[in-house]
Amino acid sequence: MKLKSAVISIGNELLIGRTLNSNLAYLGAGMAELGIPVAYSLTIQDDYEAIQKAVHECWQNYDVVISTGGLGPTQDDITKAAIAEYFGKDMHFCENIWQHIQDRFAHRNVTMPLSNRSQAMVPEGFEALKNDRGTAPGLHYNTDGKHIFVLQGVPLEMRYMFENYIKPILKQAYHEAKGLVVRNLHTYGIAESALAELLDPKELPEGVSLAWLPQTGRVDLRLYGEDAAAIEIAEQYLHRQTGDYVWGYEDTVPAEYLLQLLKKKEYSLAVAESCTGGLVQRFITDIPGSSDVFLGGVVSYANRIKAELLKVDESILRSFGAVSEECARAMAQGIQRLLRADVVVAVTGIAGPDGGSTDKPVGTVYYCWRIQDKEYALHKVFNGDRESIRYKAAEAAILELANTLRNE
Secondary structure, three states: OOOOEEEEEEOHHHHOOOOOOHHHHHHHHHHHHOOOOEEEEEEEOOOHHHHHHHHHHHHHHOOEEEEEOOOOOOOOOOHHHHHHHHOOOOEEEOHHHHHHHHHHHHHOOOOOOHHHHHHHEEEOOOEEEOOOOOOOOEEEEEEOOEEEEEEOOOHHHHHHHHHHHHHHHHHHHOOOOOOOEEEEEEEOOOOHHHHHHHOOHHHOOOOOEEEEEEOOOOEEEEEEEOOHHHHHHHHHHHHHHHHHHEEEEOOOOHHHHHHHHHHHHOOOEEEEEOOOOOHHHHHHHOOOOHHHOEEEEEEOOOHHHHHHHOOOOHHHHHHOOOOOHHHHHHHHHHHHHHHOOOEEEEEEEOOOOOOOOOOOOOOEEEEEEEEOOEEEEEEEEOOOOHHHHHHHHHHHHHHHHHHHHHHO
8 A cells, every 4th residue: 555644734824824834845845755745734723722633634544744833942832742642642851852952052152041941841652853953853753653753843954854864764664665756857938838739648658747837937847656767758758849948957946057057168157137136146146156157247227337337328228228128238248348257148127017118018128148259139028026027037037048058
């Protein structure tokens, strides 16, 4: 019988929309790889009865149960007590955990509140999992071939516990479990509907599934199944049909793709931005090692900065406007002169919500990129709100430049 798991996400902040539940996505991917996919999830408030009801439902129906949240030292952190009571376990004080908590505070040279002592209380029969990323330990209990893990809600701490404890424990307990094989392909320059017309699911090997995953301004394709050879055949089919649009795989992001190409060609990079307000440069500098090729950039939001720093001629701004191909070309030439980069990209546009016109509606963006002395220009119109337009515009600047470099 195939193993299944359930995730219980605990926290009022999740239900009122103040916190994004990134833990569930992480656990879903991790448990699928272990061959114990998440078949059920619940998001509940910090309520004693709700926690016990959720644990009862999941424990009765699934092989592995993972809860996240409610292990802190405050009054609303009641997860541990509720779960201990459900299993009929008394709490006991763990001296080792208490020493670890004190050491964490001493290392930071911070006075420890007495309320943190509650985090050293552990239900009888539960294994305390030392948390080297925080103070609250995780908990593990198993009986009758089933496992429950009680984890922190803080993503950094939860992920540490999953990688260092849950994976080894479950691999040993269920060594025969067959993990899900997942392959991600990233596409750009084609709409989801057009992509779907190129692909016939009937052409995929048996046992392989395909999912279309629209991102902001691009589409990812995900293949998954239990047979690695069948996944390989399916990926080859996708490449035959969509190869011109595929730019990356797995966890690669656009900026990483661009930086890999620049490093390979030993090119330096500089950026000039207007409507994106530095977002292109942020995406680039989010990648470790970007300093190997990225020199810097200018956020020329005001026309005066375009003219003074990038030397955009005043006649261009008067005749064509700041949102124009002519201005984008002048910005690219200006940043290349200023920073002496091999490769540059410039972006200018209207992110909204105001400022559009009939000729140049909100979402209008002009690009220019230069690879040494070769110059390219592009005009796009994006839809969405201000944040969406800026995000799409920034990623498009990176991907258009990267695709040009790839095809150079």
